[in-house]
Amino acid sequence: MMSNDIYVSVSAFIDYENDLLDAKQYDQWLPLWQADGVYVVPIDTSDDDYVSRLNYAYDDADMRRMRVARLMSGESVSVESNGGTIRLTSRLRVNETENNIIEARCALLINESRLGVLKQYVANIDYKLVPNGDSFVIKQKVVKLINAEDYLRTISYIL
Numbered sequence: 001m002m003s004n005d006i007y008v009s010v011s012a013f014i015d016y017e018n019d020l021l022d023a024k025q026y027d028q029w030l031p032l033w034q035a036d037g038v039y040v041v042p043i044d045t046s047d048d049d050y051v052s053r054l055n056y057a058y059d060d061a062d063m064r065r066m067r068v069a070r071l072m073s074g075e076s077v078s079v080e081s082n083g084g085t086i087r088l089t090s091r092l093r094v095n096e097t098e099n100n101i102i103e104a105r106c107a108l109l110i111n112e113s114r115l116g117v118l119k120q121y122v123a124n125i126d127y128k129l130v131p132n133g134d135s136f137v138i139k140q141k142v143v144k145l146i147n148a149e150d151y152l153r154t155i156s157y158i159l
Helices: 004-022 028-030 063-072
Strands: 033-042 054-058 083-098 104-114 117-132 135-145
Touching: 004 028, 004 083, 004 104, 004 135, 028 033, 028 063, 028 135, 033 063, 054 063, 054 117
Parallel strands: 033 135
Antiparallel strands: 033 054, 083 104, 104 117, 117 135
């Protein structure tokens, strides 16, 4: 059985990541990742073969750095007139695996303000976290938007 301490630590880590993203502190977000970590936003949320499927995002370390550079440059359409985001997570479940990986699953609601219009994105997020000192690094983060197969506006900012 998972300890309450691990649950609280994972919850705090996810809250910290969300805060960094909402504050657009992407340079502090990048070190949260394991060197070979993968960030995925799949189009088909029923299939977990992300390597051979089309995804909105399938970012390794280089792609995450390029995405952050584009967001911070102001040249990305997705940051143009972006008033900001507020991420809310709930329904956190945490499992400790035998190979020292923490698997977490939660619901995510992103409220985005752009050009005076409020837009919401809802997703399930699956994390694979590796303990790192008194915190974690992200081995894998999969953001499964509930309307992933619908027309989506610019979502190239980091979910």
